[in-house]
Amino acid sequence: MRWFRFPSLACLGALGGAAAGALVPSDASGGWPPPASASAADMADPENWPNDPDYGPSATQSGQWSFYSFLPAPSGSVRPRPEESAAGMAIDLAWRRTQGDPRVRIAVTGSGILWDDGDLLEKVWLNRGELAPFKPLHADGAACAGDGELAGFDCNGDGVLSASDYKDTPGLTPAASEGRPQGDRNGNGRLDAGDLILHFSDGIDDDQNGYVDDIAGWDFFKNDNDPFDDTRNGQGTEGAKIAAAQTNNRLGGAGACPLCRVVPLRVGDSRVADAQDLAKAILYAADLRADVVQCPVTAVDSTAFLQAALDYAHGEGTLVVAPVGDEGSRHHSAPAMSNHALPVSAVRYDGQSVRTSTTFLDASPCSSFGGNNLLAVSSAGCASDATAELAGVAGLLYSAALERGVTLSTAEMQGLLIASADDIDVPESREPGSPYFSSQPGFDQRFGHGRVNANRAVEALHDGRVPPAIDLTSPRWFEVLYKDQAQVPVPIEGTISAKRATAYDYAIEWAPGVQPLESEFRVLQREVNVAPTVIIGASGPLASLDVRTIDPSHARDADSPHGENDRAITVRAWATARYGGAAGDVRSEARRTYYVASDPTLVDGFPVLVGDSGEGSPKLADLDGDGGREIIYPTSGGELHVLKVTPKGPKPLPGFPFRTRHADGLLDPETSEDMPFYGGARAYGEVAWEKLGREPILGAPAIADLDGDGSLEIAVSTWPGTVYVVGDTGELREGWPVRLPDIPSCPLDPGAPASAPCMSAGARLARGAFAAPVLADLDGDGRIDVIQAAFDGKVYAFDADGGALRGWPVEVHYEGPLAREPARSRLLATPAVADFNGDGLPDLLVGSSERLGDDGDAGAVYVLDARGTAAPSGPVLAGWPVTMPSLSLAPLVAEGIAASGVVGRFGGTLAGVVQGNGAPPLVLPASPGAQDGLLSTPAGALPPSRGGSPAGLDPTFGPLSPAAGARTMLPLLSHPALGDVDQDGTPDVIAAGASEAAALALAGERGAERPGPHLLAVWSGRSGAMLPRAPFVLEDHTVGSSQAVVDLNGDGYPEVLTGSSGYFLHAFDGCGREPRGFPKFTGQSIATTPAVGDLDGDGTLEVVVGTRDGWLFAWHTEATTGALVAWESFHHDNQNTGNLETPLAQGGGRNAARPLTVDLCEGAQQAQVILRLGGGCACAAAGDPQGGAGGERAAIGAALLGAMALWGRRRRA
Template sequence: MPIVRKRRVSLSRTALFLVLAAIVPLTSRPARGENPSWPPPEDATSEDLSDSMYWPDDPDYAWNTDGNNGQWNYYSFMVDNETVRPEETATGMSIDLAWRYTQGDQRVIIAITDSGIKWDEDDLIEAAFLNHAELVNHKPVDMNGNACTGDIDVPAGTVAGFDCNGDRTLTVADYAFMPTLLPEASDGHPKGDKNNNGRLDAGDLILNFSDGVDDDNNGYIDDISGWDFMKDDNDPYDDTRYGHGTGEARDSVSRANNGIGSAGGCNGCRFIPMRVGDSFITDVNDFAQATYYATDLGASLIQSALGTINNNRFAQSAIDYAYEHNVLTVASMADENSRHHNMPTVSNHTLPVHAIQFAGERITEARTFLQYHPCSNYGGQNFLSGAGTSCSSEAVGQTSGVVGLVYSAGLKYNRNLTAGEVFQLMIMGADDIDVPESREVDARDRWSQPGFDQRFGYGRVNANNAVTAVKDGRIPPEVDIVSPTWFSVLYKDQVTSPIEIRGTVQAKRATSFDYVVEWGPGVQPLDGEFTTIDEGSGGPTDVIGGESPIATFDIRNLDGFPIDPEKWDVDSTLGENQHTITVRVRAVAHYDGEIGDVPGEIRRTYYVHSDPDLVKGFPIYLGDGGEGSPKMADIDGDGVRELLYGTAGGELHVIKLTGSEPEELWGGPFLVDHVDGLKETPSDPSEPSYLGAKAYSENPGAVDLARESLTTNAPAIADLDGDGRPEIVAVTYAGTIYVIENDGTVRTGWPKRLPRVPSCSLDPATPSTGPCMSTESRIARGSFAAPVVEDMDQDGRLDVIVSAFDGRIYVFDADGSDVSGFPVEVRYDGTFGGGPPAPNRVFTTAAVADFNKDGVPDILVGSNQLIGEGGNSGAVYLVDGRGNDAPSLYLPNWPVTMTSLNLFPLVAEGITNSPVIGTFDGTQAAVAHGNASSPLIIPGDPGEQTKLNAYPPNILPQRTDYPNDGLDPSSAFGPLSKATQPNTMLPLFSQPALGDMDQDGQPDIVASGGSLNLAINLQSPSDNLKGDNLLSMWSVKTGKMLPASPMVLEDFTFFNSSAIADLTGDGYPEAIIGSGGYYVHAIDGCGREPEGWPKFTGQWIIPTPAVGDVDGDGKLEVAIGTRNGWLYLWHTSAPTTNVIEWESYHHDNRNTGNYDVALDQGDKESGAATPLTEAMCAPPGDDDGGDDDRVLTPSGGCACETAKRSHDVPAGALAAMAAMAAMAVARRRRLARA
């Protein structure tokens, strides 16, 4: 259907308005307005709906010529605009046209998994779902104190005794006259305002009516209105008031035509607030538990604008459970204008969504309404484009509102839609985005083409198309692929038979259907580029696939891979998609009569590849996300290292490779405990149990219950007790610390569970008495950090150091007892930056070294505390190793503040990049950087910092060749860098590492991030600046970048760090690092890579690689994992006697982060005798004519050049950089903070 103009007509409201008008003052809500001409009648056209007389009276809905853009993304018409492309006839998603048939059914419940809800959001108070079954002993009464007799409509039928206002829905307004509500009314507070926010809301009902009884026997005690799975309590209030979840609810379910705020897409639907984190960055276990809960409660869809820190099979099982119960999960593509695969979006059975926007400041001057939003991701999994200005998060919210309308239409027209049908209605009803001029050289817009493309998916959401199809009975066939999973690499040199493509095809409503299975080269092949694999047909009772494959696909003889660079897609200029194929299944349902043929389809992105360096049996599919980093250590004492790897599923694998196949040392992985709520025996009396819930109890054993995640850190391995056998220390994201003996048993005295941190009380009558989370205290139970092992009390035995989300550093001895002086609380005193900031997490892994030479190692960490204006500074702390027993907790002149942009909650606020330690020209120093600030080399006595973020006087290197001490500005690139210039390198999201890259006898700094242009492009797509993801290397001796630094990477390096080892044998080590762009690089200071590198994985890489000999052949292997659950291991030709500078995450197996700690492998003395120079890096023919004729030539790998460079690079202005980078997240933050 073309994108056409239209306007709005409506049916008038009933006398219900009069009832609600009387109630509103008592619930402290603003006065209600109403346009009697809304919603529109069924015969209204787009042209009609362009008339304001048919608009709801929500003040944010209307556009005007004075600059109010209104809810442009809902319109089916084109506003007055003389600059827009003539092919475009609508600004938005035609939600206004869909409202002709339904504005949402209150039985359709949208489950919002997010940061919780701000209960005082006026436009959502009446939209919050109330669980009548939990309120059976608290039924509302009318103004005369009599029991209300009205029925409410629920998915299973009707329930009597809850409706007081005649709207057949149980809402907060029904409780306006409840005599048992406390406290009594007071100035500015209605009766029952127990959470003290000036309104009567669902949060007040939770506080008033929670009685400790599970009235509905669903396993969740007093789940009156949602649940908090982060804190495991029954109040999903957003206690930090971050607001992201509230913004999501506004997008999808805000009431309409009530004179308040904006109109939600499904304004007649209700929502269940489910808190799964304190922002949009969350633990996937909490998301999954919420999904199970919402499905059992009767939700119609899951609204998930999240990026989970981890991913596992439990999450996939929850999404599958929802899908099987006809609950669709709408998921975010993420917000970084990047290809990395957001989690849990790339699970099966989700509907991924990204954002498009209008080009310009005003809709009356926009040249297009189909512009790719710069803070949205792309790729083969990008199915839909949702219109909105606040990144993929808003796109998820708005699209969820449309999905709610589709489910509502299904109820109205008795269609009883399945999740698979709703999925197909959405993608098949989308408006194709095909802008021919986007395919021209130097186009202003991102590439689009007929049909699917990776930037826009199947096109812009069209609510009217989807709802009308339901009304008319044009229901597409269900088409599904479940295996191979998204982004699987299919190895031609490993498979011995055709690949089985598993899923289902069915069309139960149609007379018959046909289907075809096809493949095509690349991520977005045109229709004419597909080749048929198999085809067939069926009738209404047939299901193709299921227990058998839909088709088999023999990849062994596929030609044309890797794809010739001349045929690379425009968004894969570094070869990211050179191994890519697309498999799709198309089906057509044949109906009798006027309906005729209705299509449906599904696709998956795979890779066809060969890699002779893979160790036999690898990659291994572990099934759970590999966000943690591998280690290599000899656990069984046979003289050969094992490969250790923890997963997001709570499994610690110890893999032995001396046999013919990889095998688990203990017969299987070590399993950590289940998450809170799913344990047979709760850890403490305050912990609830959800095991009685339907999802877990109805078919015992069907759900593999979630375990705490071993996520984004690495285990430590050391002999804690001196018995000659190593122990393994592992910390879960939820905050449980394990010490595991070398036989796989748990050491006596362990595990240790970090203290619980509840939400702060909202009831002034019962204030909290201990540490709790609130707007003033952003702390929690848990840990992101790796454990560090060091002898802190000098008793000759090693101790365990853990940084925690409650803002503390814990130190335990080998038997699990607290070491004297610990835990310590890390807090900034407010010397600079306007006073002490709110307590916050310690996200970083500690580094340890004895800085003050008292014989006790000191502890170096960063804190998430937000310092200064906008929270755009952070601090690094050097904690005296005696902790609270020391005269002062911090060493003199510490902490040190530095610029660190407040980009994202949890992962990029304050200092979240773990600092490290080294000795530089005889001086021991810390190396730290913030988010988008250059590394600082800070000695044990930094000198007095005179103001916020000022360079301390003693930073290294002390310079005589430059006006300032420290490193060169990060805009001063090496002369052979192939990154776009002029530009500035911003270390972002990642962890620094140290290694003597140039073999000048001093460790150099290796850090990754992105260019300033990259940040600018996130904010403004029209600048057309070339932005790069970068890996930088600085010589601390000179302060300058190495000759080829920074090097170009394919994607962001979230949480990554480099391993550093010589893989080529030339004496110059390589930095080994992965990214979200699928490749693992091994890059030296000249920008060269060994033959056969970089290594391709096809997936998002977060871990730091590990290097070591795990098969006993005397040569190094390299291990790394991916977020999709694959563990990789490659052979190299490098002997174990080569230079190894940084063997794994945080340097060594004790995770000391200290370069000076001796490794038990490698030989630093085997390095090159001559320091690396520019002349030695230059390719043949580029010799500068100097005396040094020892020119090193590349032996293989990536040439990664992005643009012609300039050698004359002006120093960048840090303030301008900070402003641009901060603007890059402003749109998202608008949604979150509003």
């Protein structure tokens, strides 16, 4: 997911080269492609550039510097570091050997394609099999020429099948008119592949590949044959152009692989996608024999089906390039955390332009990092943008291999890119206070094996220097290997081969840490002079690792100041191919990061590998009536697990796991709605049935007795938009599931009637749901109803039998006076339930993802009458909606109001608590009062203004906060929670986020303090000030999750439990203290809200979380079942009401003897975070020598500055 961009520094001495001495002239064109004798100095000469106007640097543009083997001419006194001599990856020199090959296909996943883009009109791959009945003709009706497979297709004689071959074909409609060529069915003024889809889709699978009329790619988001980017997001189009734009055509920029073909595969309407849709696209690409899958998206989830697709692609020789992440963190993103993907990060220049920069190897701080970051790619954007450059480079390599008659495996291609990379090692980055991100000789987690060098890779291939093929498969990335659970050594599985060499050597080694130096590795297994016919690992493990004897201790690395990698070890396999002669020896390696730990507080049998990621938070409830709670846990693989803790470990209740239906396109065509069926494709004969994708469950389950029979039902909803209700024995209840209405793309053909609603640039709607279902009696009939916020911008309500309630659904759309009407958008927030208007029926507090304001950096929150559209005064209560600042940080998941609001009673007043991204939460009573402007706080916000301070919550840190430096905290990317943490009788507001300095840095502002820590804030609901030691320091983002509130140590002051992407589950009391046994370590990103309850009937509470990596954890605590439990799981309770006043079926406990005050916190200890210029944060406890130094949109930075200035003005008012 693409979040922010901000500059920093990291450096390297690279290729010998030269500085460009002139700006790009308007008539530059002549010497491209470069001759074989061209040098880096020659490529600095504009005469040797392609004539694409965006290619070269100028006074107003930085050009395509990531392609350069030279340094652009500096401006003024700013000079690049003398150790550097190349701005980019020497793609320009690689063009001496190859400019690509039309037989090489790059499948581009993402938002789809804009058919009218001039640089891609002739680059889109067209399926001859589907077009065989519709061959193009000359204007006189004569057949066209062409050789081999192109026979009858190549009307223009360029040796490639493209849209222009059809330009003279008689009979294409509409006829040519002013501004429109003949056949322009989609009305964009061009004859393009989209027009051919409209002309020639005949409902017949002519090539019998399992996809009917796949003329030019496929749309796996809408499940049709037109991958058009209907919301005009542009991400897929831009990525395709970077990889393979038409080049030297005096238009736009150059493509890295100018002659490669592009296959557009739509998997979403932005950089965000569902793993199941992405998996389907990867399988399609592999069946198509695409050479590369360019995967700039990060999936919201990670599934076994996605892994199966990656495995299949690997076996078919299709390389999948994936971003390590765009969060600027160690958050584990899919598919980069999966086997058989090539994860990459981005490096860029550090100044405002290429001509005012001192380095071109600045680690892009919006790129994530970690042990799985294998390569650094020059790119002006984040890691997702870098995939386009690398896909183009890979296209060049596959093209060069084709020209030599070599078929490269994916492992060989990965090895080739790694072996030819330029190591990034800056000694001064390891000095205290360095402005550079830390680097070292060899692999490091910010830069991987180094910056890609396209020219060196192409030359190696030309010289026959193909590295060994190494594939590590088990254990999985980031798995925790428990010393106290191991009974035998852990097998290291994978394969090693070097079939082209005369012989090869190999070794399996391990070392402590996430980025150990070469000298620190210790041999587990080694052989020399292995015959090229032997595949090591084909008949057994590569080696065994006895974790019982391993000590992972090592000096803390600079990017793990909170101990995130203290338990890390690296296992690697290396091999050297012996060629002899001029080719010599060629080495390659593969590695994995694991963790070695002991944890006696884990419940027996945990952690459990469920195999699919957990974005939907766990719930704990007694389903079988034996007095103990079971774990109810949904997964992105479409499984609803119910696990009972027994003396022999966790066991599923009979009838579970319940499984959702198969994902769209994978259903039996006899039972599905009007939906294509992909099961006939070749790939689906290879992927095991049990691994086929099911509808992912990404929201928390809701649990209650819906039908009054004394047993509990479970409601879940899926990302593709199906709501299920399941009984306590795993059976679907009558009337369920309910499928939400389909939202098709609006038609491109101007003459075709549009259905309403449909998806377009003005309506970013879809069928689907991310919000959790909520259970409440909306109509007062004594039976609980099911409430679901959805991607079509509506809130639905169903009775227990699946029937729609009167007055529902309600469309949530802003038409207020404070902003012009926005494009319609999805609802991601889970509604909260409370009787705001006093009529005895529960109303719904819900935010919309609609972007308000000129820059889209605001959103709106609504209170909907329980009667919906049947309410006499309309579905929205008077005084609502309320608008508030909310930065548009990422498409879909972080725009508008995506956070789920909550409800509590403050000083006797019922109020909703809502938050956007980058502004303090608002506490709003039923009558919130007037607003002066789009970003202003309503007059009635709580706490009220007193003593000259503004109404509402103060983002200023508490006086004892351990986060030194910037003094304000802004919620980001998570949901609020409530609980009386300070025990003063009023609920306190809890939210996770970051300091102002961190938010400004992420937005691209180059302030004196950056980037600052991740934080967990607790505001006093009574005073609006943060508690004395708040905010508390976290190690990473808390993306998409919330907190639980429970007294774990019996002192009367409840702890706030929260997980993060930095692997830990924390439990802070109001003074920032953690009870014995905390924090808990998972080694993985936690994206769920913890749940607490007694699982084993021993009278004490357990705590449960799931991870992005597919593991479920449960720990014992010292808290008794009578402890104070204020907020037990996501959205407060098992019905997901989000209301602090909803009774819980557990807890009690004593209140503290006195409220928490500054004097009670003064003795509390927590590691202090010190913000350091440029290099991130250095975090260390007093006296601890460890710790380390570590924009995309100016509008975001401006909005942040504006929001802070606005808050400051309100303070002074």
